[in-house]
Amino acid sequence: MDSRAFGAHPTRTERHLVPFRARDVVFTVAVLAASALIFFLSFPWQL
Numbered sequence: 001m002d003s004r005a006f007g008a009h010p011t012r013t014e015r016h017l018v019p020f021r022a023r024d025v026v027f028t029v030a031v032l033a034a035s036a037l038i039f040f041l042s043f044p045w046q047l
Helices: 022-041
Strands: none
Touching: none
């Protein structure tokens, strides 16, 4: 399948850099915080 349009485009169209943005950091921190909260609220034994 790669040879069908070999050389038709200067770069590969399906491969491009995806920048890691500030909203990705916010989302990652929010998911980790929510996971930690759920873990601590459902901790099976008391400390």
